[in-house]
Amino acid sequence: MTGTLVFLRVFLRRDRWMYVWWPLGIALLYVSQGWSVDGLYKTQAEFDQAAAGMEGNAALIAMAGPARALNTTGGQVTWQSAAFGAILVGLMSMFLIGRHTRAEEESGRDELLRAAPVGRYAPQTAAVLDAALANLVVGVVTAGGLAAYGLATADSIGLGLGVTFCGWFFTGVALVAAQLTTSTRAAYGLTGAVIGLAYALRAFGDVSLAALSWISPIGWYQAMHPFSGLRWWPALFLVAGSAAGITAAYAVFDRRDFGSGVLPARPGPARAARGLATGPGLAWRLQRATVVAWTVGLLLSGLAFGSMGDDVEDLVGDSQTSRDLVLQGGADIVGGFYAMLMLMLALLAGSFAVSSALRPRGEEDAGRVEGLLATRLARSTWLGGHVLVTGAGALVVLGSAGLGLGVSYALVTGDGGAVWRMTWQVLTFLPGVFVLSGLARLLHGVAPRAASLAWLSVLLAYLVLIFGELLKLPQWLQDLSPFEHLAMVPVEDFRWVPFLAVSAVAAALSVAGQIAFLRRDVH
Amino acid sequence: MADVTDAQVIEIRDLVKTFGSLRALDGLDLTVERGEVHGFLGPNGAGKSTTIRVLLGLLRKDAGHVRLLGGDPWRQAAQLHARLAYVPGDVNLWPNLTGGEVIDLLGRLRGGLDERRRARLLERFDLDPTKKGRSYSKGNRQKVALVAALASDVELLLLDEPTSGLDPLMEAVFRDFIDEFRDAGRTVLLSSHILAEVEHLCDRVSIIRAGRCVESGTLAELRHLTRTSITADLATVPAGLADLPGVHDVDIDNHRVHLEVDTTQLDPVLDLLQTGGVRSLESQPPTLEDLFLRHYGDQLAGAGEDDGR
Numbered sequence: 114m115t116g117t118l119v120f121l122r123v124f125l126r127r128d129r130w131m132y133v134w135w136p137l138g139i140a141l142l143y144v145s146q147g148w149s150v151d152g153l154y155k156t157q158a159e160f161d162q163a164a165a166g167m168e169g170n171a172a173l174i175a176m177a178g179p180a181r182a183l184n185t186t187g188g189q190v191t192w193q194s195a196a197f198g199a200i201l202v203g204l205m206s207m208f209l210i211g212r213h214t215r216a217e218e219e220s221g222r223d224e225l226l227r228a229a230p231v232g233r234y235a236p237q238t239a240a241v242l243d244a245a246l247a248n249l250v251v252g253v254v255t256a257g258g259l260a261a262y263g264l265a266t267a268d269s270i271g272l273g274l275g276v277t278f279c280g281w282f283f284t285g286v287a288l289v290a291a292q293l294t295t296s297t298r299a300a301y302g303l304t305g306a307v308i309g310l311a312y313a314l315r316a317f318g319d320v321s322l323a324a325l326s327w328i329s330p331i332g333w334y335q336a337m338h339p340f341s342g343l344r345w346w347p348a349l350f351l352v353a354g355s356a357a358g359i360t361a362a363y364a365v366f367d368r369r370d371f372g373s374g375v376l377p378a379r380p381g382p383a384r385a386a387r388g389l390a391t392g393p394g395l396a397w398r399l400q401r402a403t404v405v406a407w408t409v410g411l412l413l414s415g416l417a418f419g420s421m422g423d424d425v426e427d428l429v430g431d432s433q434t435s436r437d438l439v440l441q442g443g444a445d446i447v448g449g450f451y452a453m454l455m456l457m458l459a460l461l462a463g464s465f466a467v468s469s470a471l472r473p474r475g476e477e478d479a480g481r482v483e484g485l486l487a488t489r490l491a492r493s494t495w496l497g498g499h500v501l502v503t504g505a506g507a508l509v510v511l512g513s514a515g516l517g518l519g520v521s522y523a524l525v526t527g528d529g530g531a532v533w534r535m536t537w538q539v540l541t542f543l544p545g546v547f548v549l550s551g552l553a554r555l556l557h558g559v560a561p562r563a564a565s566l567a568w569l570s571v572l573l574a575y576l577v578l579i580f581g582e583l584l585k586l587p588q589w590l591q592d593l594s595p596f597e598h599l600a601m602v603p604v605e606d607f608r609w610v611p612f613l614a615v616s617a618v619a620a621a622l623s624v625a626g627q628i629a630f631l632r633r634d635v636h
Numbered sequence: 637m638a639d640v641t642d643a644q645v646i647e648i649r650d651l652v653k654t655f656g657s658l659r660a661l662d663g664l665d666l667t668v669e670r671g672e673v674h675g676f677l678g679p680n681g682a683g684k685s686t687t688i689r690v691l692l693g694l695l696r697k698d699a700g701h702v703r704l705l706g707g708d709p710w711r712q713a714a715q716l717h718a719r720l721a722y723v724p725g726d727v728n729l730w731p732n733l734t735g736g737e738v739i740d741l742l743g744r745l746r747g748g749l750d751e752r753r754r755a756r757l758l759e760r761f762d763l764d765p766t767k768k769g770r771s772y773s774k775g776n777r778q779k780v781a782l783v784a785a786l787a788s789d790v791e792l793l794l795l796d797e798p799t800s801g802l803d804p805l806m807e808a809v810f811r812d813f814i815d816e817f818r819d820a821g822r823t824v825l826l827s828s829h830i831l832a833e834v835e836h837l838c839d840r841v842s843i844i845r846a847g848r849c850v851e852s853g854t855l856a857e858l859r860h861l862t863r864t865s866i867t868a869d870l871a872t873v874p875a876g877l878a879d880l881p882g883v884h885d886v887d888i889d890n891h892r893v894h895l896e897v898d899t900t901q902l903d904p905v906l907d908l909l910q911t912g913g914v915r916s917l918e919s920q921p922p923t924l925e926d927l928f929l930r931h932y933g934d935q936l937a938g939a940g941e942d943d944g945r
C-alpha cells in the first residue's frame with residue numbers, strides 16, 4: 114500500500130472542483146424539489162389531489178419510483194429525486210474511477226508512476242478511497258441541505274446516506290469495468306450500461322413485477338423508504354454489493370497484465386469504407402455514435418413525457434405560482450404544460466448540438482487535425498462536414514423527441530393526429546437549438562480555448578425557462594435566451610417571422626465562426 | 637522565374653512567427669532543392685515543428701517570405717497538399733478507427749494510394765492494420781502515418797522527427813524507403829535531432845537554433861566546421877606540430893601523437909607528420925555530432941534550459 118496516500122493527495126487535488134460541483138449539484142436536485150412542491154401546492158387539499166393523480170400514473174412511477182407518501186413534501190422529494198440522484202452519483206463514481214485508473218493506464222502515464230517505488234495496488238486503492246469520499250460528501254451535503262430545509266432529520270440522513278451507498282455500489286461496478294475493458298470509453302460504456310439497467314429494472318419492477326426492483330441497486334435505495342417509514346436494512350445490500358464489486362476488481366487486477374483488459378480488444382476493418390475520406394463522411398463516422406445515442410435518449414424522453422396524456426390538470430395544481438410557471442400568461446393548461454415539455458426537449462437537443470459543435474475543437478485539442486489538413490482536405494471542407502453533421506443531427510435528435518412525444522400522447526389519448534402535429538410543434542424550436550450550436554461554433558472559431566463557455570448559453574436558456582417567470586428575471590436577461598423569441602407552441606400560434614429571424618441569427622453565428630476558423634492558426 | 641521555383645521546392649526567407657511574446661521563429665531562412673533529402677536539425681524548441689506547420693498553412697506567418705512548391709502555403713493550402721505528404725512528430729489517431737482505415741483515409745484525401753506499395757509497407761513495417769487507434773503504441777502510431785505518407789504518390793515528404801518512436805530495425809526499413817523515394821527524384825524535408833539518421837540519409841543539412849538558421853550546406857561543406865582527430869605512430873616526433881594553424885589538443889606520448897585538426901587544415905599536418913616517418917596512422921572522420929556540439933556547445937555547457945522543453 115506504499116504510496117496510496119501520496120496518490121490520494123494528488124487525486125484530491127485534481128478532483129477539487131468535482132468535490133465542489135457534484136455535491137452541490139446533487140444536493141440542489143433534492144432540495145429544489147422541496148421548494149418546487151411547496152411552491153406548487155399551497156393547501157393540503159391541493160397536495161392530496163395532485164398526489165392522487167400521480168399515484169395512478171404508471172408512466173410517472175416508471176420514471177421516478179414507487180409512489181409513497183406523495184402528499185407530503187418529504188415523500189415528494191424522495192420520489193422525484195432518488196432515482197436521478199442515484200444515477201448522478203453513479204456517473205460521478207464512474208468518472209472518478211475511470212480517470213484515475215483505466216484512463217491513466219491507457220495513456221501510459223501510469224507506467225511512469227508504477228515504476229516508482231509504490232505498491233502495486235496503490236493507485237487503485239487511492240482511486241477507490243477518492244470515490245468513496247466524494248460519495249460521502251454528496252450524501253452529507255444532501256442530508257444537511259434537506260434537514261436545513263426543514264425536513265425530518267433522521268429521514269434526511271437516510272435519503273442522503275442512501276445516495277452515498279448507491280455511489281459506493283457504482284464505484285465497485287466502475288472498478289470492475291476498468292479491469293475488464295482496455296479503453297476508458299469502453300469502461301464508461303459498460304458502467305453506464307449497468308446504471309441504465311439498474312434504472313430500467315426498477316422501472317419495470319415498480320410498475321409490474323416487484324421482484325425486479327429487488328435486484329436493482331436503485332430499487333434497494335428506494336426500498337429504504339425515507340419519509341414514509343425509514344428502514345436501514347436495504348442499505349446493507351448496497352454496501353455488500355459495493356464490497357463484492359471492489360473485491361472482484363482486485364481479484365481480476367491480480368490476474369491480468371498491466372495495460373490490458375480481460376475482454377479482448379476486437380480487431381476492426383483493415384480497409385476504410387468508401388465514404389470515409391470526405392468531410393461529411395469523416396465527421397459522421399466520428400460523431401455517429403453520439404448522434405444515435407442522443408436520438409434514442411430523446412425518443413425515450415419524448416415517449417415518457419407524452420405518456421402523461423392530457424390528464425395533467427391535477428399534476429399542475431391550483432396555486433398561482435404553478436399556474437404562472439406553466440401557463441406563462443395563457444389559459445390552456447394542457448397546452449401550456451406541453452409547451453414547457455417541448456422547450457425542455459429542445460434544450461436537451463440544444464445540449465446535443467453544443468457538444469456536437471464543440472467536437473471539432475476536441476479533435477484539434479487531441480492533435481488529430483494537423484495530419485488531416487496536411488492533405489487535399491481544405492479547412493472549410495473539414496469543418497463544413499462537422500457543421501453538416503451538427504445541423505442534420507440536431508434535426509434528427511429533436512425530431513425524434515417530438516415523434517416520441519406525439520406517439521405516446523396519441524396512444525394514451527387516442528388522438529392519432531397528435532403524432533405529426535406534436536413532431537412539427539417540437540421542431541418549431543429548432544432555430545433556438547441552432548443559435549446555441551452557432552454560438553459554440555463562433556467561440557470555436559474566435560477563441561478556441563474558451564469554447565466550452567458555450568455551455569453557459571444552455572444553462573442560461575434553462576434558467577430562463579424554469580425561473581424566468583417565477584423569479585421575475587429582468588426582461589433583457591430573458592431575451593438572451595433564443596427560445597424566448599419563438600412562439601410558445603402549442604399554447605401560442607406558430608409564427609413565421611420569429612422562426613425565420615432566429616434562424617437567420619443562428620446562421621450568422623455559424624458562418625462567422627467558420628470564417629474565423631479559416632483565418633486563425635490550427636493547433 | 638519558372639525555373640527558380642521549379643528547382644526550389646521550399647524557399648523561406650526571414651520568416652517570423654510569434655506566439656504571444658515568444659518569437660518561435662526569428663528570421664529563419666531555409667532552401668530545399670528538388671530531389672534532395674534535406675536534414676533539418678535543431679534541439680528541442682528550436683522551431684522545427686513551427687516551420688513545418690507554417691509550410692503546411694496550419695500556422696499563419698507574421699512576416700517573411702515562404703514559397704512551397706512554387707505556391708503560397710497559406711492561400712493555396714489544399715492545392716499544394718495534393719502534392720505532399722506529412723508525418724507529424726506526435727501522431728495522434730482516432731481511438732475507434734483502425735490503422736488500416738486511417739491509412740486509407742489519409743491516402744485518399746491525398747488523392748489515392750499505391751496499393752502494392754501500401755501492402756509492401758505494411759509487411760515491411762510489420763504493422764497490423766486491423767487494430768484500433770487506441771491500442772497502438774507510439775511507434776506503431778508513427779508507422780501508420782509513415783505508411784500512409786510513403787504509399788501516396790507525392791513529390792515532397794515533410795517528416796517531423798519521424799523515427800522518434802521506431803526501434804533500430806524499423807529505422808532501417810524507414811531508411812530503405814526514403815532512399816527509394818529519393819531515387820525516384822523526389823524531395824524530403826526531414827526534421828530531426830537524431831544525428832546519425834541525418835548523416836545516413838541527408839544530402840544537405842540546415843541547422844537551426846532559437847528560430848534562426850545558423851548553418852546550411854552539404855555534409856561535405858559543413859565539415860569545414862569540424863575537426864578530424866588523428867593518432868599516429870612516428871619514428872621521431874617532428875617539432876612544431878602544435879604551432880601549425882588549426883591544430884588543437886596535441887598530446888605526445890613517446891612516439892605516439894594524438895591531435896585534433898580543423899578539417900580544412902589537414903594538408904600541412906600530414907606533410908609535417910611525414911617528415912617524422914609514419915609507422916601507423918589512424919584518423920577519425922568528423923561526425924555531425926561534433927558539428928552539433930560545437931554549435932550548441934556553449935548552450936549545453938551553459939544551463940541547458942532551452943533544452944528538454
Ligand SMILES: Nc1ncnc2c1ncn2[C@@H]1O[C@H](COP(=O)(O)OP(=O)(O)O)[C@@H](O)[C@H]1O
Nearest residue numbers: 636655660678679680681682683684685686687
Ligand atoms: N501553439 C503554440 N503556442 C505557444 N508556443 C508555441 C506553440 N507552438 C510552439 N511553441 C513554442 O515555439 C517554440 C518552437 O517550438 P517547436 O517548433 O515545436 O520546436 P521544435 O519542433 O524544434 O522542438 C518553442 O519554444 C515552443 O514552446
Ligand SMILES: [Mg+2]
Nearest residue numbers: 684685725796
Ligand atoms: Mg518538434
